[in-house]
Amino acid sequence: MMTKKVNIGKFTPVIALVLMLIIFSLFTEGKMLSPMNITMLIDQTVVLLIACSGTLFVAALGSVDLSVGVVLALSAVVGDVAYQTTGSTFLMVVVAIAIGAGFGVLTGFLTAKCKMASFMCTLAMAIGVRGVVNYIQSVVGISFASPEITMLQRNEFKIPLLVLIVAVCWFIFEYTKIGKRCQAIGENEVVAGYSGVPVIKTKIFAFIISGITAAIAGIFTVARLGGTSTTMGSNFEIKVLIGIFVGGVLVRGGSTARSYKVIIGAFVVMVIENGLKMMGYASSEINEAAMGILLMVILFLTITAENRKGKAKKELKKQH
């Protein structure tokens, strides 16, 4: 009985993904599953998937990183400036990743050490940094990415790199003490601290990983766009957030945070976005309404299910 239940829970995100695919293919008369659209779907998911894999560490803490979108934009824009001035693609990548990591350190410090709520802190950053991105972009104007970067758009480079990045995040999260510590903090920060988890260090580390993957996502975005733009990464953090929650990770994080969940979650988000487009609802307000409602419904369902489970356990015990 018990094991059966656990299995169903494990497969919920998979079922959701398959269901979404079926529904949208029915509505689009199979266009959804055409090879061309599938390729496009995967192509669109790459950036989200990378960011989701990294942000999972923050989600496991029970915190949230709403600065993913702007960190993506800022590292891309500043990296681009570095490339334009020196002509070195390598420098661009280094600068971008350094910016991502730097913001990770800053956010981690502010939330872990200064005890600022992570959503507030990262939201303030999202707004502040967006101003900086706008400024830089207004000075730089239109720029074109280096040819090496645009090569990332080719599948023979993109797919292996994607798999590598996701696998590294998976490995660190599922098979090292860092991942376990992040989960423990999400379960109960006091317990984790008393059991020897270096809470502040771990939190900062989680935000660093989130920052770095956001920066990598930024590089891939530049590759896709062929340059930079002011709207890069706008609303991206919400997609990341929904991807994580749709996969079945609870807001409290902890043991509910698992790598496979966010991978499926990222695909679900893109399937919905893509499916709406295929059905002819491409406008931004429909997209925003759909995402907002999806977020609320998913949170409501997962939280209610969790509370039910807790209650059912209590009832069961009562009978003993």
Add this chain to the structure above:
Amino acid sequence: MDAILQIKGLCKYFGPTVANNHIDFTLERGEIRGLAGENGSGKSTLLQQIAGIYIKDEGTMILNGKEYNPKNPVDAIKNKIGIVVQELGVLNNLPAAVNVFAGRLGQFKKGPVLDMKEIYRQAEALFDKYGLMKVPFEKTCDTMHIESRKMVELARALSGDPDILILDEVTQSLSQNNRNMLYRLISQLKEAGKTIIIITHDLEEMIEICDNISVLRDGELIETCSCDDITVDRIKQLMVGREISGDYYRTDSESDYSDEVMLEVKNVTVPDEVEDVSFELHKGEILGFCGLSDSGIHDLGKVLYGITSYKNGSVTLKQKNIEIRSIHDAISNGMAYVPKDRDAEALMMTDSIASNFALPSLDELQGKKPYISPSSIKQMAQKGVDDYSVKCSSIYQHMDGLSGGNKQKVNLGRWLLKDLDVIIMDCPTRGVDVSVKAYIYHVMQNAKKNGLAIILISDELPEVLGMSDRLIVMKNGKIRGTFTRGENFTQEALIEVMV
């Protein structure tokens, strides 16, 4: 006789634990009743149901001949029942006088606005009427001393002019002056024909004050007897349910440990918590700490383990000559800490048993490898479950599905699986039933035999007396006396320096 409150077949469940099991309880008008029982025996639960804080699961309550089903504490106050709860506290960010009338502020409405002056005036009148120690009514409670806060709670309980007043461990946070005030208040209320129920750990005080005493054990009401012909020993016997001897605790009556010093504590001071504490802990020794609730014994545990930082003095692991300044220092050098609040500070309740066993050993599990293999966690958890006979469906079961006793076995086991030198246990038998208690004492003795140095902090005197080689009594953050097993090792001697 005139019964003011009659309770029949009252039951209350918290998850797997039966906190109250078919309790029949009758209270006479004008009586002072004491409730005795070990921690977790269900006495606070019983009183909190009477006061509407918990809602009963089964049974009936009849108050003044009428069925009484309080839905919340305000219902209770309206029915003239007032309570001072042991560990509830006050609304810290609101003024003291508002606290006294919180939940019933509507009565001070003057139009849509509250008449604040009237609130302060009535609070003052209330304090005057019962002779309570004055507090600044307009100040918020977070600026006040704990004793003043207790006065606010007491005033709150008295504000409904109660016929039944319930006092749950009020005296232990009061100074002698205020204790005398409380005794006067109790006799004043008795003369006015009011009924009072008292819980206090101090059984002599209880016999002194009360007319009758009811004893609870494991959620059941065992016996109610008159204070005229009962002794402290008899109550204790009823509380524990057997003679306090035998194989429940240690059987040897002499202290027995090696001379090797494991932990050296020198002049440690943390403002408002502990003051100038020095002692040595030896290999294979069980060192007990006891004291009243604000004596600083629990704070001391957190200081030794590096949770609370200290300014003066030193805590040193003698063998490795390492000073403990942080949890990391402690844990990486063979120290462990079993917190008092198991569910909030020790275990991840919504995670698996396996994860809980692995958590304190993550460093060891990973070792020099770049990864932790899931099979090593599995092995470890399986060993823990087997070694400490944890009853569970699998090692992947979540903690919140286990009973209190099994949770505590995981809590202890996850540390004892490690290679430890020193373990600090803060109330390790809190909220577990008698058989698990005996098991935990057995585990402690085994660990002692293997040379582990144990610090046992406990609110229960029989427990520290039964288990310790040496025993330190603390009061107001200071060490008041050290006792050695075999020499004047009695409850009376302890209480003398404790109170």
Add this chain to the structure above:
Amino acid sequence: METNAIKKKNSIKVIIIIAVILAAALAFNAAFDGRFLSASNLIVLTSHAIIPTFVAWGMCFVFACDYTDMSIGAVIVLSANMAGEFGLMFGFPGVILGGVISGIVLMTINFLIFVYTKIPSWIAGIGMAMIYEAVGMFYSNAKVDAGMTIPQLDGDLRMLGRAPYIYIIFAIGLVLAYIIYNRTEIGLNIRSLGNGIKLSESMGINTAKTIIMVGIICGFFVGCSAFLNESYNARLSIKTGLTSLSMIFQPMAGYMLASVLSNKINIMIGVPICSLLVYTIFNVLTFLGVPSGTWQEAVLGIIVIVFGVLAQRNVKKVVK
């Protein structure tokens, strides 16, 4: 004796701070040929500070019981447009009632959702912001389809946003906010929730009802801010892509600073002072020629983070 000395020291500190601010203002004024402290700029300053002040008052109630609401910005946008819509139909009563009623309705919906779905309010607020933004877009698109635009108040209908009316409304708001927060049963009950739901419940406070009342009270102040905004600016354009979140940052900065000072000065009185201070910073930046949308946004982000860290100085509990 000692406490007297400390008190004296503290009051000297306060005097020094005020003196420094005054001196800075005067020096700045001199540098800009008296334009900074000119009557017209002072009116601009205070009017601009009053609008976020109302929002910050509303936030005081929300934060007092440990909730957050990120959708306030989107609520303001919708309420302001309703104020415009009804104002054009019914005149002043329409402006006031349109703003206030839609503010109350929307905020009450939010708090009903917070209470009954048990979704953590910070994330539920983001979800609701997306939904409200989408509703705004649908509304404005419908207007465009009908050959109209979103409502624009003109001439006399904008009176409420001008002196002296805006000051009268401010005075009424201050009295109401102060009395509700400090002198009413509901105000004290709301504040008691800040000590934890459980404790309040055991004191016999109906917590669910109290939390929903927070929505109503906050909605009232947010609605007031909305109609003042509409009156002052004539129209408030629809926000999308979660840009409405940035609207709450200025009031939030004011609230945070006021809460830092709340042991010196009652928070309801502190809020307008701090809001004025925050707005003055932006006014100064405008004088210095710092463009909005780029560096001003960056400064806003930094201010929120700095005040947020200050407000959390003595917090010991776990923060996610």
